[in-house]
Amino acid sequence: MEIPLDSLIRSESGVGVRIKENAAQRIKDSLGYTDFTLQPEFESIDDEILSYAVARMIVSCLNDRMIMDRLARYEAERAYHFLQTEEPAKKRYVAQSFGLDSDAGEMRVIDYVGLVATMKDAKWRLVNRDVRHGMVRILAGEYDELLRERIRVVIRSQLPLDIPGSIAMRLRPYADSVSVAYQEKILEQYGEVDEGSYPPCMEAIIRAVSEGTNIPHTARFSLTAFLHTIGLQEPQIVEVFARAPDFDISRTMYQVEHISGRGGTEYTPPGCQTLKTYGLCVNRDATCKDVSHPLSYYKRKKKGRKKETTESAAQ
Ligand code: SF4
Incomplete structure (x- = not known):
């Protein structure tokens, strides 16, 4: 079958819309997949192939490293799952x-x-x-x-694709819906941002920034990646750095966008061991004893604080 991908993407009805919706759903599934044995069997091979092709185009429009990583992992896991039932020759x-x-x-x-x-x-x-x-x-x-793993690496290495502007425009609503789903996933995972749950190391960097101390790149990087991962938007992160007396908006915007993934690589904050080697693990408290990553600290502390608030409200 010849696949009229271009006209499918331009189509605003019937099969074109179905494929684009399936493609967006495929990416949303990749953001939270867990059990591949629960995957439904293929309804139509053509739809499968087309929605996969369009899903690659949608993630390329978003150009978010984390979402591209998730899709590549999901597709590889899915292929692996289906390959288990194939004959050895096909495998x-x-x-x-x-x-x-x-x-x-x-x-x-x-x-x-x-x-x-x-x-x-x-x-x-x-x-x-x-x-x-x-x-x-x-x-x-x-x-x-x-x-x-090889399938994952190959799929990931092909992303992002170069998408012409007119096609990107048609895919924009679907890309936006994926973006919203992704934001919701982050919020589900980390919830509303709670400044009171920041680990001591991150608090110390924020304090240093506010007091105008010249912080090293490792500290700037760790804080930006931390704030981005727990769900702060780029302008909110820039706002944190705006407290510094020598604040330079364009330089800060550039750095924050780079670390948050605009350049194609989204970074996650380093773990406690690395922060220790950077000399950034300071003011350790009781919660630090049970964690090996500032993100685990944040989740744990936040959960505890939430519980305390609920209990005191019940009294
Ligand atoms: S133990 Fe981890 S979370 Fe605690 S201050 Fe050190 S680096 Fe931060």
């Missing part, structure tokens, strides 16, 4: 088209290292592998996981 074909030879039983170290770079399980670390003559031994059952 092999998919693996080969993604550059993996599942019959080889080994992989060149250089390819292996690149592939497992973001895989967290210790079993993938090179020190824990059987390496001989520049080749890493791969067990039969491990190929599926490597294939899933």
Whole structure:
């Protein structure tokens, strides 16, 4: 079937709208997916392919690193899930088209290292592998996981696509609906911003900024990434830095936009261990003992404060 993607996107009725809605829904699902065994079976292969293609275009219009990451992970997990029921020959074909030879039983170290770079399980670390003559031994059952990662990497590496302005305009309402869903997800996760729950390290940086102290780049970066992740919008983050006596709006805007993902890479704040090495872990309190990340501190403290407010209101 020839896929008239361009006319589908321009269409404001029937199948065109259905595909765009499905594509937007696909991205929204990727923001909160958990269990792939609950995924419905395909209703129509054509719709699947088209909505995937349009979903890539919508995330490219948004150009938000986090959303692109989520979509790539979701699509890879989904492909992995459906591949489990495929015949070995078909699976092999998919693996080969993604550059993996599942019959080889080994992989060149250089390819292996690149592939497992973001895989967290210790079993993938090179020190824990059987390496001989520049080749890493791969067990039969491990190929599926490597294939899933390979699919994710390939999908992610293709994003964002270059979308012509006229197409981006047609996709704008769908991109906006994804943006709203994403904002809601962040709010669901972190809730309303509660300044009283900021960890001591972040409070200390804010205080230093307010007092006009020249803070290092690591502190500026950590605070911006922290505030962005808990749901502050860019202007609100700039407002925090505006308390500094040497405030330079365009420089600050540039830095905040860069760290928040406008440049294509959205950053998350460093964990406690890294903040310690930066010399930014200060004024530790009792909550700090139970956390390894300022974001966990924030969530935990906020939950506690909410509970206290509810209890005192009930008295
Ligand atoms: S332990 Fe973590 S949360 Fe607490 S002050 Fe240090 S870096 Fe911040």
